[in-house]
Amino acid sequence: MQRCEHLEEIKPVTPSAEGCEDCLKIGGRWVHLRLCETCGHVGCCDSSPNRHATKHYHATRHPIIKSFEKGEDWGYCYVDDLFYETLPEAES
DSSP states (O other): OOGGGGGOOOOOOOOOOSSSSSHHHOOOOOEEEEEETTTTEEEEETSSSOOOHHHHEEEOOOOOOOOSSOOOOEEEEETTTTEEEEEEOOOO
C-alpha cells in the first residue's frame, strides 16, 4: 500500500458539527460528509452542491480527510490524490 508523508498531520480531532458546518450556516444541503483530520472541520463531499470539504482544503491546505459517514473508515489525501481504505489513528 502506498503511503504519503501527510499522514503525519493526522491529529485527534473533535468534529465541528453533526452535519456540514458551512451548509448548516447557509441553509444548504449535502450528500455525504467528510472530516478534516487536521482540525475537525466537517464539510460536504464533492457530490454535494457546495463541495465544502474540498473548499476547506483549498482554504487551509489541510491534506487529509476521512469519511464522516457511519461504518466508513476510508480516507483521502488531497495533496497526493491517494485513497486509503483505512486511515491510521492519530498519535496523541
